[in-house]
Amino acid sequence: MNRRRFLASTGLAGASLVAGCGSFQSQSTRSPPLVENRPDATYRPTHVEGMGMAGMAQAGDYMVGLGYSFPHRFWTVTGTDTERVDIRDADSIHLMATVWDPETEMVLPISAGVAITIERDGETVDEKSPWPMISQSMGFHYGDNYELDGDGLYTVRVRVNAVSDRRLGAFAGRFDDAAETSVEFDFAQSALDELSYEAFSETQGERGAVDLMEMSMRPVSQTPVADELPGTLLGTKKGSDGVYAATWLSEADFLADGESYLAVSVRTPYNRVPLPMMSLDGTVETGGETVFDDALGAALHPDLGYHYGAVVETAESDPSVGVDVVAPSQTSRHEGYETAFLATPSFSF
Incomplete structure (x- = not known):
């Protein structure tokens, strides 16, 4: 992940909820003001938005699922400091990649991350390595805001890098190699605009969290009880x-x-x-x-x-x-x- 500094070494359709913000067309609606005096703890966000499923495919030992929503503001972390990433006018969607083991259905946080290239008619539209990221409703995933060139069919190419962390038990000897796959994503602005939106005007800022979403096509990223x-x-x-x-x-x-x-x-x-x-x-x-x-x-x-x-x-x-x-x-x-x-x-x- 060349944009991070670590201190430690088939199309599918669906809708669910994802915490976040922002549409470049209607930011006043999709990106309400942040809660004042936010606690130094997990708190209920201002709202949640729907998520569409762009597709899923297997890449070597990994399964990859791609979801999308409106562009979001989010925060990066360096050491103990955070920095807000605001929505740009050019941002079209917030793209989220989840990587998991198809045998155990365990979501895999991979330190080396993933890389995503979005193409249309053989030309690169946007290309970047999404951030390793946590969301109250999505759990752990890789996400970032991406620019598209209007409605149409896109090819999203995903490279999953090799796992460098220790692998134990049935994971020993697996995930040694990087792998690549691609998903065909038929994007329509009208479908994005129809994603759900729920505001929490009464409970925003309170200690708590929205529920993790559950979708039949991908597992939930949770640690064991x-x-x-x-x-x-x-x-x-x-x-x-x-x-x-x-x-x-x-x-x-x-x-x-x-x-x-x-x-x-x-x-x-x-x-x-x-x-x-x-x-x-x-x-x-x-x-x-x-x-x-x-x-x-x-x-x-x-x-x-x-x-x-x-x-x-x-x-x-x-x-x-x-x-x-x-x-x-x-x-x-x-x-x-x-x-x-x-x-x-x-x-x-």
Whole structure:
């Protein structure tokens, strides 16, 4: 993703809800003023808008789904600072790509991201790498505002880059290679204009979140319920509005004799959306001795989901664990998330 600085290393049609804002034709309607005195936490946005499905296709080991809505304002994150990206006059749609494993239907946050090229009649109309992004209704996805050249048939080419994070369990040896696919997208401004719009004039700014949307053609990006994580749950803690669930695995197919695994699953409140692209450090003590003091790397496991973890050289089953947030999630945010998850708390389990 050359536009980010990380501190951590077939056409389908449908409609659903996506939090965000803005139409370049009617921004006063689609982009209401932001909530004043927004909390430093997850809050209900000013409104939600409908989403159309542009299409889906398989790319190597991955499935890719493309949704679209009105252009949105959103916020990028660098370190603990956010910067708002406003809607440009040239922006036609907000395009959202979701990548998942077709075998387990787990949505895959990929640090190296994706690249999207939009073509019409063989000519490139727009080309950029969308931002890794979280939305209250869409969950984790890759999104950005794109320019189109009016109604017509477009080819959207998507490149999914190889996964560099650790892959465990049934994911070991998978997602090693980048892959490409394309979707034919028949765009009509009239269809975009007919997408739904719901304002929350009474509840905007309140602590809470809109529901994750569910669509039959793509999975929902959620972390497992804490009590259902593999291993022994060490506890859950909340800091900077994020929820941290730590679990300790003494037995797993990826562990050797005398090894255990510490996993920390970080998620949003209310919807359990994963918070990728963080930097976490961890310490483990057993019997009064420090047996681990290092970074917790991002990893993927079918049952643990996206998490941060490390193999620890101990067979003890009752550790004392400390977790320090070095850098918060560097994902961009739709409205309702832009003020949350920005601090660097510490926890003990």
